[in-house]
Amino acid sequence: MNFAELKQMVATSSNIVFFGGAGVSTESNIPDFRSAAGLYQAKNESAYTPEEVLSHSFFMKHTEDFYDFYKSKMIYKDAVPNQAHLALSSLERDGRLKAVITQNIDGLHQMAGNRNVMELHGSVHRNYCMKCNKFFDLSYILNIKNLVPRCDVCDSVVKPDVVLYEEGLDMELLFRARECIANADILIVGGTSLTVNPAAGLVREYAGGKLILINKMPTPFDARADFLINDSIGKVLGALV
Structure with a gap:
C-alpha cells in the first residue's frame, strides 16, 4: 500500500487510537x-x-x-507541542481519533488540544502531598525555595504523580487503555521502543489488520505491523492528517 492509500484509510476511519512514547516528544527537544x-x-x-x-x-x-x-x-517547562502532537489533536477534532495513550509525563498532548489522553506513567503537572493528598501544580514544584517541595498545609513531602520504578501502573487506567486498543479500527503506534512492560504489551490487545507502526529504530513488534514506517513521527503524522 502506498502512502496515499494509507492517508485515505486514516481519513475514512472514525475509531483511531494512538499509542506513543518518548519519541513523540523528542521533536519538542525533550x-x-x-x-x-x-x-x-x-x-x-x-x-x-x-x-x-x-x-x-x-x-x-x-x-x-x-x-x-x-x-x-x-x-521541560518551556517545551511546546510539535507536529506530531498537533496532528493528533487535529485527528481528534475531526472525530477520527478516539484516544491517545501515552507513556510520556510532559502533558504536551493536552497542551496541543487532545482531550481523551491516558497518561500511563503519570504527569509532571500533577503533584500530591504524601500525607494529606493536597494537589500541587508544576509551578509550585519549580518555584518553591526548597529543593524538596513540602505541603503548605501539613509540611509533608510532595510527590510527583509519576510512576517510578518499583511502582505499579493504575490498573483501572490500564484496563481502559486495553479496551480502547482492542476496539480500535486503526492503531497507530509511534515514538516508542516497545520494550517497557506492561505498557508495551498493550499492542498485543489489537487484533485488527491496520496496525501502523512509526519509529526511527526497530522494535520487537515490527513483524506485527501492517504498515511499518521508519521515519520522523512528526513528519509522518503531519502528512497523514
Whole structure:
C-alpha cells in the first residue's frame, strides 16, 4: 500500500487510537531514554544510575537527590507541542481519533488540544502531598525555595504523580487503555521502543489488520505491523492528517 492509500484509510476511519512514547516528544527537544542521545546514555556524575534515581525506594531514602535529578532532567517547562502532537489533536477534532495513550509525563498532548489522553506513567503537572493528598501544580514544584517541595498545609513531602520504578501502573487506567486498543479500527503506534512492560504489551490487545507502526529504530513488534514506517513521527503524522 502506498502512502496515499494509507492517508485515505486514516481519513475514512472514525475509531483511531494512538499509542506513543518518548519519541513523540523528542521533536519538542525533550530527550528520550534509550537512544544514543537519550537520558540513560548521558554523562552522569552521580554515583547512581538514572534507573536507580527514578525508583520508589530511592525517592523515599534520598529525596533531595531525587528532586535534584528530577527537576534538572525530567521537567521541560518551556517545551511546546510539535507536529506530531498537533496532528493528533487535529485527528481528534475531526472525530477520527478516539484516544491517545501515552507513556510520556510532559502533558504536551493536552497542551496541543487532545482531550481523551491516558497518561500511563503519570504527569509532571500533577503533584500530591504524601500525607494529606493536597494537589500541587508544576509551578509550585519549580518555584518553591526548597529543593524538596513540602505541603503548605501539613509540611509533608510532595510527590510527583509519576510512576517510578518499583511502582505499579493504575490498573483501572490500564484496563481502559486495553479496551480502547482492542476496539480500535486503526492503531497507530509511534515514538516508542516497545520494550517497557506492561505498557508495551498493550499492542498485543489489537487484533485488527491496520496496525501502523512509526519509529526511527526497530522494535520487537515490527513483524506485527501492517504498515511499518521508519521515519520522523512528526513528519509522518503531519502528512497523514
